[in-house]
Amino acid sequence: MLKLEIFASALVNGLLTGAVYALIALGLTLVYGVLHIINFAHGAMLTLAMFAVFVCHAWLKIDPYIAIFFLTPLFFGLGYGVQRFIIGPASHGDDSNILLVTLGLSIIIENGLLMLFKSDTRSIDVPYGFSVIEIGALIVSVPKVIAFVVAFLVAGILGLLLLKTDTGKAIRAVAKERMGAQLSGISVDHIYGVTFGLGAACLAIAACLLMPTYLVSPRAGNAFVLVAFTIVVLGGMGSIGGALAGGLIIGVVESLSGLYFGESLGQIGIFIIFIAVLLFRPTGLFGAKA
Amino acid sequence: MKLDRRTILQGTGVAAAVLAAPTVLRAQAPAIKIGILQPVTGALAQDGEYGRLGAGIALNEINAAGGIKSMGGAKLQMVFGDARSNPEGGTAEVERMQSEGVAAIVGGFASPIVLASSQAASRYDIPYLVDVGVSDQIVNRGLKNTFRFGPGFGVVTAAALDNLVKLNDAAGKPAKTVVVVHEDGLFGSGMAKLMQNELPKRGFEVLETIGHPTPSRDMSNVALRIRALNPDLVIPSSYYGEFVLLARTMQQQKIRPKGIYAALNGAASNFRFVKEFAEAANFVMDCNHWADPRKPKTAAVRALAEKDGRFWLYNTPLNYSAVRLLADAIERAGSADRGKITEALAASTFTDHIMPYGPTKFVNGQNQGAAPVNTQVQNGDIKVIFPTEFADAKPIFPAT
């Protein structure tokens, strides 16, 4: 019944949306890979970044794509600070305490935003918000194409950063063998901060890419958390390439299962994949053997 | 964008003043405490906040006009409770309101909160006046203390269907095929089920019923399916965010059905949507709670609501009217006694509200006159198109 062009549209849309999911998952997987913690504040931090984009656009009249250039360092700093001065000291390095602290942070951020911005759902109106590229019967949203390209760029840059720079090498060293890294003179606390900062920076970029087509309320980021977890698991915890591939796969699966089974039950598809991957291949489709 | 730092500050300033006012008045006369229960944190915070706004406006108005005259001008004092968007939160606030000695409670917004809270209130015989909560289980449980001012689910859907037929017939039956889009919670699913059963009986073919979760990250697939099915009509029943996403995607994907006919939609009669996305919103119809445009007071309340930098939503006039209705009952009861207020509510024939319901008449707790209206976004404004008795515009259908 569904024509080929609809299938193609859904496929393209899934890939485009998946790239942004991947970007959100990148931060999560990086933090997991290095700190071995599950960051419950990830969704709230995304919301915070989305509000930052909103404020830039509505009050300071700055285009979201321009905002990338200063929100990214800003959120890097914020992430660094949060890990170094809040999560780290408060949790004493204990896993269960990190859960509590990040949960506490998410409550603070979400409700802090509620206090400041009230509960209204807000969106920004940019001139290119409705721009499309038409390829035959395919109508592709321009902001989503931009998001797709930027997401790949960011993943590439992040990968290079980890491979080539000293800090990147230190991050990988800490991820592999924390004690050893510490003994060889790497400040683990600093590296933890940097990693968390990178995660937050990814969220800032994701927020800038999302806002031209999405909307924000004090709980908006939560919608992306579970899907980001799924991608992290699918791609293998800690793997950047895995997150990227996982994001695209989940994007497409969500899009096609939504098309054929409806959006509500389509969501079950995601979780069943999630469970199946965990049960049968817990290191993820692309992760190395743990 | 209308919103800047100043309006936010003003907004909160006024809100603080509204809330502080009853405290100031406490010294003058033995105040009557009224519980205002709304979810202002959590998932439903947006709706709760607009409900509270309406209740606050009504209380201020009543107090400014001399309070409850049969009780020597006693003022009404708001005891506000944040239901936290869940039944436990609502129940805990009812207990607190009970301990503070409220005479009655107004609000709840969502059906799960209302179901739990009205039942908790029934243990103390506190009259509970429901503002929105459309689930018909609310008034079918035989709780003596529970009254619903607005229409329930059955009434809303019946009206939505009848008006749809009228609309289509008047235009020469251009619409034959329908796609129903609904959020998968209580009201959206219930609406979709009814539509699926009832539309074929009225000569429409339902091509597809598409459910989606709240929140949804992306509505492109729904839009794509609509594009593939190419229906004459799209009937969406969703919360604010998802409908905005859908309407925007449909505009972008150049999907133009003959009409978008929403039912109990969170966005189609929301001025924020109309202002921010004028093109996507234009000609969208909605069958929903809406204030009566004929009544002069409607404009006055709307001006007060918008003065706070907020938008005009149905929650505000509904709560405004519910509080006014309660005040009338207290006036007639001449007492803050819960039993007497309950009796007065049950016998109410109150007309001075701003909803298009006519005189209030409760049967088993349900206001018989309560009915939704049909609105349509027409070039930046929201107009009433049905019922014809007080419509302020003619429907524009088909839109393309």
Add this chain to the structure above:
Amino acid sequence: MNKLGMNTLGISRAPTDRTLPLIGIVVLALAVLPLGVTSNVVLNFLGFAMIIALAAQGWNILGGFGGQFSFGHAVFFGTGAYAMALLQVRFGLNPWLALPLAVLLGAVVGYVMGWLSFRAQLRGSYFALVTLAFAEVFRITANAWGFTGGAAGVLVPLKLDAANMQFADKRVAYWFALALVAVALVITHRLTQSRFGAQLVAIRENEDAARALGVDALATKLKAISLSGAMTAAAGCLYTQKFLYLDATIAYGPWISVEALLAPIIGGVGTVFGPLVGTFLLLGLGELTKTLFSHMFGGAWPGADLVVFGVLLIVCVAFAPRGVLGLLTSWRRSSP
């Protein structure tokens, strides 16, 4: 709780017989509380706290003693709650009969989920995430399935009668819930002294080593998750009888998974009294900030109380990294 009792609050290396009398004292103290306190706000709070405490006690068996952190205890809570409601509404069963069945069902669901996950060798974050996904699958299914009432939820008719497990007197409802919490306390205490408990802790500390010593890790963990599921399902039953309405988000939503996990962590993971102490602290702080802010601002700043609550949560962890009970023990040690 007196200062004398603190040494036996449960962190003690070898659980002594002093824990059992302490359970008695604590339960008795909680039981006489409503005789002095008549405020309905407090009674309602206590009643709800018992539900969360029971759910948390269930979590603590698996997460605290077994070291298997679950992010999805909503699966058990929701199953218990739905079973309790549906057995009454759909099958006309008396709640007193429905309760044991619902608890049993919680255990069965726990066993199946455990069988799937533990056989796949899932540990740590992997196990945590799979439980989260299970909870979501249950939630979406319950929301779509006609039998559970779908999105409209299920409403248990109000009929205040002890024979109907709906207590007209809030104190009686609280005492009933407290009784279940007391049973869970005793079971937990028995666990600490049993061979099963020792094996469970051994698995938490080092699963491979435990295995090498001949512990059947899979069987032990399955036993733990079943017991854990049963306890948390009982909490779900209490919820149904208290609020008489359920929908998928209430029953299987992430909120209860989070509460069940937070309370033991704040109170003291893997201790007999940790979940109970944590529950009172967690809910107490929430109520306190909410009441305080509502008195100060009359609700003018929605969310402000929760911001303060979040800060307090972090401060709690910062100063009591091993839970409140852990803090008390270390104080006692440093000040002889």
